[in-house]
Each structure stands twice: as structure tokens, then as C-alpha cells.
Amino acid sequence: MKNSNLKPWLYLLPAIIFLVLFMVYPLVDVFIYSAEEEYNSASQTYSGIGTYNFSYVLHAPFFLQALKNTFILVIITVPLSTGIALLISLGLNSITKLKDFFQTTFFLPYVTNTLAVGLVFMILFKKTAYSEGMINLLINAFGGKSVDFIDGPYWAKMFVLCFYTIWIVLPFKILILTSALASVNQDYYNAAKVDGTGRFRIFTKITLPMISPMLFYLVITGFIGAFKAYSDSVALFGTDLNAAGMNTIVGYVYDMLYGDSGGYPSYASAAAVILFAIVLTITCINLMVSKKHVHYT
Amino acid sequence: MKVVLKHLTKQFPGPNKKTPGTIAVNDFDFEIPDGKLVGLLGPSGCGKSTTLNLISGLETPTSGQVFFGDDDMTKVPVENRGVGLVFQNYALYPHLTVEENIIFPLQNLKGEQKLTKEQMKEKALEVAKLVQIEKYMERKPKALSGGQQQRVAIARALVKMPKVLLLDEPLSNLDARLRLQTREELRRIQKETGITTIFVTHDQEEAMSICDLMVVMKAGIVNQIGRPQDIYDDPINLFVAQFLGTPPINVFTGRVENGKVIVNGDDVFDAPGVPDQDIYLAVRPEGFIPNGTRFRYMRERREIMGRDVSIIFTHENALNPNNRAIVSAEENIPEQPGEAFFDLKPAKTFLFSRETEERIRF
Amino acid sequence: MDNNLSYKNIEKKAKTRNLILKILTYTMLGIWAVMVLFPFYWMFLTSVKNYGSYNAEYIPKFFTLSPTLENYSDAFTAVPLGRYFVNTLIFTVVTTVLMLLVITFAAYAFARLKFKGKDLLFTLFLALMMIPNELVVITNFQTITNWDMRNSFLGLILPSITSVFYIYLLKENFEQVPDELYYAAKVDGTSDIKYLFRVMIPICRPTLVTVGILKVIECWNSYVWPRLITDDSAYFLVSNGIQEIRENGFGRENIPAMMAAVVVISVPLILLFLIFRKKIMEGVSRGGTKG
Numbered sequence: 001m002k003n004s005n006l007k008p009w010l011y012l013l014p015a016i017i018f019l020v021l022f023m024v025y026p027l028v029d030v031f032i033y034s035a036e037e038e039y040n041s042a043s044q045t046y047s048g049i050g051t052y053n054f055s056y057v058l059h060a061p062f063f064l065q066a067l068k069n070t071f072i073l074v075i076i077t078v079p080l081s082t083g084i085a086l087l088i089s090l091g092l093n094s095i096t097k098l099k100d101f102f103q104t105t106f107f108l109p110y111v112t113n114t115l116a117v118g119l120v121f122m123i124l125f126k127k128t129a130y131s132e133g134m135i136n137l138l139i140n141a142f143g144g145k146s147v148d149f150i151d152g153p154y155w156a157k158m159f160v161l162c163f164y165t166i167w168i169v170l171p172f173k174i175l176i177l178t179s180a181l182a183s184v185n186q187d188y189y190n191a192a193k194v195d196g197t198g199r200f201r202i203f204t205k206i207t208l209p210m211i212s213p214m215l216f217y218l219v220i221t222g223f224i225g226a227f228k229a230y231s232d233s234v235a236l237f238g239t240d241l242n243a244a245g246m247n248t249i250v251g252y253v254y255d256m257l258y259g260d261s262g263g264y265p266s267y268a269s270a271a272a273v274i275l276f277a278i279v280l281t282i283t284c285i286n287l288m289v290s291k292k293h294v295h296y297t
Numbered sequence: 298m299k300v301v302l303k304h305l306t307k308q309f310p311g312p313n314k315k316t317p318g319t320i321a322v323n324d325f326d327f328e329i330p331d332g333k334l335v336g337l338l339g340p341s342g343c344g345k346s347t348t349l350n351l352i353s354g355l356e357t358p359t360s361g362q363v364f365f366g367d368d369d370m371t372k373v374p375v376e377n378r379g380v381g382l383v384f385q386n387y388a389l390y391p392h393l394t395v396e397e398n399i400i401f402p403l404q405n406l407k408g409e410q411k412l413t414k415e416q417m418k419e420k421a422l423e424v425a426k427l428v429q430i431e432k433y434m435e436r437k438p439k440a441l442s443g444g445q446q447q448r449v450a451i452a453r454a455l456v457k458m459p460k461v462l463l464l465d466e467p468l469s470n471l472d473a474r475l476r477l478q479t480r481e482e483l484r485r486i487q488k489e490t491g492i493t494t495i496f497v498t499h500d501q502e503e504a505m506s507i508c509d510l511m512v513v514m515k516a517g518i519v520n521q522i523g524r525p526q527d528i529y530d531d532p533i534n535l536f537v538a539q540f541l542g543t544p545p546i547n548v549f550t551g552r553v554e555n556g557k558v559i560v561n562g563d564d565v566f567d568a569p570g571v572p573d574q575d576i577y578l579a580v581r582p583e584g585f586i587p588n589g590t591r592f593r594y595m596r597e598r599r600e601i602m603g604r605d606v607s608i609i610f611t612h613e614n615a616l617n618p619n620n621r622a623i624v625s626a627e628e629n630i631p632e633q634p635g636e637a638f639f640d641l642k643p644a645k646t647f648l649f650s651r652e653t654e655e656r657i658r659f
Numbered sequence: 660m661d662n663n664l665s666y667k668n669i670e671k672k673a674k675t676r677n678l679i680l681k682i683l684t685y686t687m688l689g690i691w692a693v694m695v696l697f698p699f700y701w702m703f704l705t706s707v708k709n710y711g712s713y714n715a716e717y718i719p720k721f722f723t724l725s726p727t728l729e730n731y732s733d734a735f736t737a738v739p740l741g742r743y744f745v746n747t748l749i750f751t752v753v754t755t756v757l758m759l760l761v762i763t764f765a766a767y768a769f770a771r772l773k774f775k776g777k778d779l780l781f782t783l784f785l786a787l788m789m790i791p792n793e794l795v796v797i798t799n800f801q802t803i804t805n806w807d808m809r810n811s812f813l814g815l816i817l818p819s820i821t822s823v824f825y826i827y828l829l830k831e832n833f834e835q836v837p838d839e840l841y842y843a844a845k846v847d848g849t850s851d852i853k854y855l856f857r858v859m860i861p862i863c864r865p866t867l868v869t870v871g872i873l874k875v876i877e878c879w880n881s882y883v884w885p886r887l888i889t890d891d892s893a894y895f896l897v898s899n900g901i902q903e904i905r906e907n908g909f910g911r912e913n914i915p916a917m918m919a920a921v922v923v924i925s926v927p928l929i930l931l932f933l934i935f936r937k938k939i940m941e942g943v944s945r946g947g948t949k950g
Binding site for chain 3: 005007008009011012014015016018019021022023024025026027029030033084087088091092094095098101102103104105106107108109110111112113114115116117119120121123124134167170172175176179224228230231234238239250253254257265268269272273275276279
């Protein structure tokens with residue numbers, strides 16, 4: 001008996017060790033850090049427990065800029081990417097020829113390195129003294145004025161960031177939605193057609209309710225993921241995001257940890273905890289909304 | 298509204314370009330009269346569901362036409378045909394209540410046919426009462442039993458006053474007790490509304506009991522069309538004879554020689570004018586006269602059923618190891634096994650060509 | 660007949676409407692396909708453009724008349740791209756292999772073995788899935804620094820090994836192996852370990868392969884952690900290596916060479932994807948729907 005109780009734990013041991021070391025312990029630690037004031041990583045001392053770190057972070061201009069950027073990113077990309085993914089999935093579901101080709105193509109961004117491809121985007125969108133850049137070529141062709149999307153006005157930079165973010169997250173959403181759409185029982189559609197239902201009504205009254213759990217899942221994870229945006233921005237604007245004014249909350253956390261200011265785990269922790277709180281709140285709101293709108297079979 | 302199928306064929310594409318696909322519906326050409334309850338009957342894979350789909354428009358034919366009355370509906374899309382369809386699995390919208398399910402088709406009416414909310418509710422209530430489901434209007438489908446769900450499905454199909462009502466295996470998902478009850482319900486509803494109703498089933502007893510007209514199919518080909526009793530009494534081929542009737546018909550191999558049917562050396566039946574050939578001799582259970590002189594058989598046992606007595610017997614030339622004759626209880630049937638003789642009632646005895654399985658009439 | 664006419668009308672309308680919808684659909688899909696593929700095309704195109712001619716283009720050209728491979732050689736010589744590549748290879752392979760080992764044992768324990776507290780422990784594991792990486796990184800950074808593992812493979816690999824998510828996926832798959840097989844094996848005197856290696860793993864190989872591939876993709880594209888703990892370029896991976904090149908290397912001046920580097924980095928995964936396409940998409944989809 002004793003033997004058999006011990007063995008499973010042995011099997012689990014490696015997993016448990018890694019998880020505790022690199023997940024549980026850090027979690028607890030971060031909360032402690034965020035509360036310890038004026039932590040000095042060199043001497044490993046701190047002056048007291050309080051909310052100083054939080055107030056520091058909440059007043060730091062770089063953090064506020066990052067907060068603003070992140071919020072705008074979230075508000076724009078989550079609804080847009082989900083909506084576009086839905087449209088594309090509907091389209092994919094309705095065709096037979098070339099379906100494979102499209103599905104493969106659309107999934108490509110998922111397996112690519114965000115940093116690497118971000119560079120390409122940077123080149124396409126950037127306007128330098130030597131070259132207009134690909135995108136500007138397009139804009140000019142439509143009669144618009146050239147804009148530097150990488151080093152230019154804020155709205156242009158935000159635009160590229162949103163566009164690139166949507167580009168990156170779309171594959172996953174398309175994949176989930178196409179399988180959700182495919183799982184709706186064809187009989188419901190047939191019944192609706194026999195009842196003389198028009199296309200749009202079928203979509204709103206049958207398709208949407210049937211895929212609402214998946215749709216909702218994408219919205220929740222979409223929000224969570226968007227709040228954690230970081231590497232997309234770096235890919236476009238470089239590691240010094242503050243200089244470009246395009247930092248994100250997560251970027252600020254890393255800056256505090258490692259960047260030029262170097263070694264302020266307390267501030268980093270505080271910022272991280274704030275982020276966590278925001279994400280938790282939004283998720284709770286989402287969950288409450290879903291109770292009303294999502295239909296689970 | 299009568300439904301006319303003109304040389305209707307549906308062939309499904311094969312797995313690749315070389316192999317042709319199955320022909321599910323092969324040159325169906327018949328008319329379903331207005332206001333009747335018609336059954337499409339046959340074993341699985343005979344094409345009955347496909348026929349239903351062709352009539353409703355969910356499938357398009359490879360060739361041929363579908364008419365509602367005098368209108369050619371062949372190319373008209375599903376949503377414009379005005380049929381009501383009750384799916385085998387009911388396909389009730391799970392996220393809507395019973396009332397909302399029933400109202401759904403009404404909300405699609407446009408233009409001058411558009412109804413107000415009150416009118417829709419009224420109609421829904423009316424048809425719900427017809428199928429006796431009005432007590433459950435507020436429930437969602439998953440809170441209903443199978444039989445109740447089906448009634449909702451019927452209500453939803455009827456509420457828009459369709460020209461044709463189609464039902465796909467309406468009774469197969471119900472337990473035996475409910476099946477009998479629902480069968481009668483269907484008949485009652487059809488008589489009350491007078492809508493041309495076509496339903497698909499593989500259960501011949503079901504079809505026989507309520508249809509005005511039956512279409513018996515096998516492997517995409519219509520074998521026989523007619524009233525249930527007519528088909529039972531006058532089957533056109535061996536398949537139809539075997540498919541209808543419970544208990545099933547008893548079949549033996551034999552031969553016609555000199556106007557007489559010879560089975561296993563015995564002269565069992567007269568067939569004047571029939572050319573010599575190998576045949577199948579088929580006899581309904583009620584077609585055996587006990588204590589006869591011509592048809593030799595080996596009695597295994599008897600079953601007393603009050604009003605009738607069943608004689609279970611074997612025969613060398615029988616297609617089935619167990620054969621059943623049903624006779625009146627007043628006949629004297631010994632209990633122990635043994636050899637005995639039957640005489641055959643001509644009205645219940647059929648000859649089929651061994652080669653073509655077609656009925657030999659004489 | 661009046662009725663017939665209106666039906667003909669309906670037929671016609673339906674036909675045209677279907678056609679229009681089809682055209683619109685294909686157009687929309689086509690547009691997005693172009694938007695997805697164009698960056699790759701551009702990436703590749705630029706990487707073979709001659710340095711001189713690239714910089715001379717005020718208006719970018721869609722093609723090049725004189726493709727060259729010299730950017731590739733530049734990419735490997737001017738910066739230690741080869742080194743980054745090898746590092747990433749080592750990191751990816753070691754991490755994936757170790758992870759597969761760890762989660763196989765863990766999933767096996769949860770799926771097949773009986774022990775006290777199993778359910779509680781698994782629930783705890785699941786709860787861990789909710790912890791965002793960003794929180795955890797902070798302390799891990801401190802930990803690794805304290806253990807003096809900055810700029811080392813160990814530092815890169817260790818925190819990246821476990822993922823509760825993959826344990827969960829694998830456990831589900833293990834649980835689908837019928838109990839009877841286990842009992843039969845036990846009766847034959849098979850030890851648990853033997854059963855794991857002789858029966859479970861072969862049966863569940865597809866899932867293991869999928870999980871492995873997903874982890875490979877994750878490792879190959881990993882940026883944040885390497886960026887945080889390595890500042891010695893000898894230990895850079897491709898992603899932070901690329902970043903380094905962009906800012907301090909020839910990034911500013913030699914775009915074609917940069918693109919060559921980017922192509923080199925992206926190609927392995929793209930190839931992997933094209934080969935294992937169905938598996939990858941299935942795996943991600945299952946993972947997504949289980950979430």
C-alpha cells in the first residue's frame with residue numbers, strides 16, 4: 001500500500017518541482033515584492049510594507065502612456081479581430097474550392113516569429129528619407145499623402161500596431177470559429193430553410209446563438225491576450241518603446257525589471273499586479289455579460 | 298396540393314471520377330394526390346429520405362422535375378417552396394422556447410403576408426392545441442420528452458399552412474407504446490387539416506395502418522404504388538410480398554410443371570396456363586388450411602393465442618428455417634411434432650418467377 | 660401561369676444572389692490571403708535584392724531583375740546569425756524533449772495511477788493555468804539571477820519546461836486508452852513503467868507529436884525570456900538576436916541582409932508547418948476548445 005502511494009508522487013515529482021519553483025513561488029513572491037517598499041536588489045533589503053510602489057507606478061508618466069496605449073489596443077483589436085475572424089470563417093465555411101489553400105494560408109502567421117515578421121511590417125510601413133515605403137505607395141495611389149507609420153504621428157503608429165496585432169491573432173480565431181461553425185448541426189439550417197428563413201435571419205437567430213460559447217471564449221481570451229501585448233510592439237518599434245511612445249503595460253513591467261532603469265522588481269511587481277487586477281476585472285465583467293447572452297447546449 | 302414527380306432521378310457523385318456514385322432515386326414518375334396521407338416505404342438505403350429531400354428542395358435532382366400542382370418547383374429554392382418538414386431528429390432550435398420555435402416560420406413572412414405579434418401568437422396557440430402541446434409553450438426543447446418534442450416539430454411545420462407536409466421517419470425515435478399513440482395522432486391531424494402529407498418509414502406495419510396510399514421502394518426504384526390492402530393482397534414482386542405483412546410471408550422454392558406447382562416432389566397447388574418454370578411459392582400465414590391433402594410439412598410446435606393458433610413448421614424447400622401458419626383455434630391441431638398436410642388458399646398464395654422475382658399472374 | 664412566373668422570378672433572383680455572394684466571398688478571402696502572404700513575399704523579395712539597387716529604390720519595386728544570394732552570406736558573416744540559430748536549435752530541442760518527459764510522467768500519474776489527493780492536486784494544477792506569465796517572469800528573473808544562471812542554457816531552459824496546459828491535454832488523451840488494456844497488462848505482470856512505455860506512449864503518439872510540435876513553435880518564437888536573461892550575444896536566440904541586429908547590427912543600414920536573416924529564421928517553422936499542417940491545426944483547435 002505504502003509503495004503504491006509513493007510511486008505516483010515520484011512520477012509527478014519533476015512536474016511539481018518545476019511548477020512550484022517557477023510558477024507558485026513566483027506568484028507569491030510578486031505579491032510580496034509589490035508590497036515591499038523601496039526594495040533594493042543589490043542589498044536585498046526593503047524599507048517597509050505599503051502601497052508606495054503602487055502609487056509610484058500609477059503616477060509614472062511612462063506607465064500612464066503604456067496604460068493608454070494598451071487600452072486603445074484592446075478596445076480596437078478585440079472586437080475587430082473577432083468580427084473579421086467571424087466573417088472570414090463564414091466565408092470559408094461556404095466554399096469548397098480552394099478551401100484548403102485558404103485555411104493553410106490564413107494559419108501561416110501563427111507559426112511565424114512575431115519579431116521576425118514585425119521587421120517586415122516595419123519596413124513596409126516606414127517612410128524614410130530614401131524611400132516611401134510600400135504602404136505609402138498604396139496610399140499615394142489612392143490619392144492620399146504619405147505618412148510615416150513607424151516614426152510619425154501617434155495615430156499612425158497606433159494604426160500599425162493594431163493592424164499587426166490583428167494580423168497575428170487572426171489565425172487562431174479563424175481556426176476556432178471555423179470548427180465551431182462546422183459543429184453546428186446541419187439539420188438546424190435545413191429546418192430554417194424549409195421555414196423560409198432568409199440568410200441574414202439564419203445568421204442572427206441560429207448561427208450566432210449556436211456558436212456563442214466559442215465566440216465568447218474568443219472575446220475573453222482576446223481581451224486577456226491584448227492586455228498582455230508586448231512583443232508585437234517591440235517587433236515594430238524596437239526595444240526602446242518609451243522613446244517611440246508605444247510602450248505597453250507589460251513593456252513597462254519589463255522595463256522596470258531589466259531596462260535602463262535596471263533592477264526595480266518592486267515597481268515591476270506593482271505594475272504586474274495592477275495589470276492582473278485589470279485583467280481579472282474585465283474577465284469578470286465578460287463572464288457576467290455572457291450569462292445573459294451565451295447559449296450553452 | 299398534389300405533388301407530381303416526373304422522371305425524377307438523383308445520383309450522388311462517386312468517391313472519384315472513375316467510380317460512378319449511387320443512384321439513390323431512379324426515374325421516379327408518379328403522382329401524389331391532393332389531401333392524402335402517403336407513405337414512402339422501404340428498407341434503409343432505398344432512397345426514401347432522398348425523395349423527401351428532393352420534394353422539399355434540400356437536394357436538387359440530377360434530372361427530372363418536381364411539380365406542386367401545376368407549378369414546376371424543380372429549381373425553386375427551399376425557402377420559397379412552402380413545404381413543412383418534420384426532421385427525424387426534430388431539429389428544434391435548442392435556444393428557443395416551444396412557442397418561439399413554433400412562431401419562427403411565421404416571422405419569415407414578408408410583405409402583405411406579414412403578421413402582427415398577436416396574430417403570430419394566436420396562430421401558434423391554435424396549432425399547438427391541434428397537436429396538444431399548448432401546456433408547454435414556455436419550455437425549452439431539452440425539457441421535453443421525445444414525443445413532446447416531435448409534436449412541437451409538427452406544430453412548427455404546420456403553423457405556416459404548408460402546401461405539403463413532409464415527415465422523415467416520424468415514429469422511429471419513439472418507444473413502442475408512444476409509437477401506436479402517435480400514429481393515430483398523425484392520422485387525426487392529417488384528416489383535420491386536409492394537407493397533403495408524405496411520410497417516410499421503414500416500418501411496414503406503421504405505413505399500412507395509416508396510409509391512404511403507399512409507395513414501396515427498394516434501392517432507388519419504385520416497386521409498387523397502391524393502397525395498403527391492395528398491395529398486401531396483390532404484390533407485384535417477391536420483395537413487396539416479403540416486405541409487407543406481419544408475420545412475414547412464407548416462401549418456398551418449387552417448379553411449375555404441366556399447370557401444377559410441384560414443391561419437393563409434392564403437387565401442392567394448381568396453376569393452370571402457367572408455362573413450365575422454376576418459381577418461388579409464397580403463402581401468407583393465414584393462407585394455410587390445416588388438415589389438408591397436398592402441401593406436406595413438418596410441424597415443430599403449435600402456439601395457442603386464444604383466438605388463433607400458430608403452427609410453426611419446417612420444410613425442405615423453405616427459404617426460412619421457421620415458417621408460420623395461422624389458423625382458427627377451432628381447428629384441431631395436435632401438440633406433438635409430426636408430419637402433416639396443408640391446403641393452400643388461392644387468394645393468399647402467390648407465384649413468383651425464380652429468375653426475375655416478378656409475380657406470375659394466372 | 661401567374662404562379663409559375665413568380666416562381667421563375669424567384670429562381671432567377673436566387674441564382675444571381677448566390678452568384679454575387681460567391682464572388683464577394685472569394686474576393687474577401689482573396690484580399691485577406693494577399694494581406695497574409697504579402698509580407699512573406701516582401702520578406703523574401705527584399706532578401707534577394709542587391710544592396711545597392713535596394714537603397715536606390717525610392718519607390719519600392721515588386722520584383723528584382725538581379726536576384727542575389729549575397730545578402731544571405733552577409734547575414735551569416737556580419738553578425739553571428741549562425742550562432743543564434745544553433746542556440747535556438749539547442750534550446751528548442753532540449754526544452755521540448757525535457758518537457759515531453761516531464762509531462763508524460765505527470766499525465767500518466769493523473770490518468771492511470773491511483774493515489775490519495777489526486778483530484779485535489781489536479782485542481783491545483785489547473786488553477787496554475789490561470790497565472791499569467793508576466794507575473795511569474797519577474798521572480799523567475801530574480802531566481803535565475805541569484806543562481807547565477809544568466810547567460811546560460813540552463814537559465815533559458817529550466818523555467819520553460821513545464822506547462823500545465825500540455826499536461827492537461829496529454830492526460831485527456833491518456834484517459835481515453837481503455838482501462839481493460841491496463842488490467843490485462845497487469846495480469847500479465849507488466850510494471851507501470853513498462854506499461855507506460857510499451858502501451859500508452861505508442862497509442863498516444865499522435866498527441867505527443869502534436870504537443871511536441873506546438874512546443875517547438877513556442878520555443879523557436881520565444882522572445883521575452885531570452886531577452887530578459889541574456890545580454891551576452893553568445894547566448895542569444897533568434898528572436899532577441901534579430902532584435903539585436905536590428906538595433907545595433909546592420910539593421911539600420913542593410914535592410915536586404917536583415918530580411919535574409921528574417922527569412923532564415925522563419926523558414927524552418929514554415930517548413931514544419933507545411934509538413935505537419937493538419938496536426939498543428941488540430942492540436943491548436945483542440946487546445947483552444949478545451950480552454
